[in-house]
Amino acid sequence: RNTLSKAEADAMIAEVNSLDLVMDPALHVSAEAICSAKVVHLVDVMQSPGYLSGEPTFLTMVKDLRVRSMLSVPLCDARGALGAINVHRNEVRPFLADEIALMQSFAAQAVIAIENVRQFRELQARLEREAATRNILRVISESPDDEQPTFEAILDSATRLCGTQYAGLVLGRRGDTSQKLVAHRASTPETLTLYQDAKVPMDPEDSIAARAILEGKTIQVPDMADTDAYRAGHERFRLVVDRQGIRTNLFV
Secondary structure (H helix, E strand, C coil): CCCCCHHHHHHHHHHHHCCCCCCCCCCCHHHHHHHHCCCEEECCHHHCHHHHCCCHHHHHHHHCCCCCEEEEEEEEECCEEEEEEEEEECCCCCCCHHHHHHHHHHHHHHHHHHHHHHHHHHHHHHHHHHHHHHHHHHHHHHCCCCCHHHHHHHHHHHHHHHCCCCEEEEECCCCCCECEEEEEECCCHHHHHHHHCCCCECCCCCCHHHHHHHHCCCEEECCHHHCHHHHCCCHHHHHHHHHCCCCCEEEC
């Protein structure tokens, strides 16, 4: 049998996608096409330098996929190559010039599709942000004597647009002894108790939120578990990471 079933192909694709494939032209034909932004045509994979040197990826292509002739065509836009289309044959039969030209036209169409999707998603994201802003402004106008509905609308938009279930809005000024949690999403009872008991100080050395407020700047922590405070056993950092499972945190 010279072809794979759809199930076999899907399983193989899933396995490949799970691997940590490096962008090394010496290891992968598609990487060579991408890095050089040129078509790579191997008439016989078994005669390629990669196969003859015993490179595992080339041996796997021949042994498991039965690849002999292979063509890799880069997907190129104005900034360079962003991917590649690979086709192969299970026999030694070079790809003809018109076949290569056809694959290049397919590659160009793929680039157009990728760009169209990117532009659509950017437009969609912009419209969603604009809609969220309009909604918040509407809430402000409808509740001029109560800021709470606005706080809630802000967190609703923030969690939806940022794809997170956790959010909190705290208030505090220079000179305050503690922060006040005025709105939240998915906070634990322990976290709420800390704020209710005024145990979250307006101290930039003790609280990242306090530092963001007092310095007037946005602070992002890529991994809360990779902080000095967490490693030192700080109560709130341990609570955030171990109890809530929060890792990346953004303070605005």
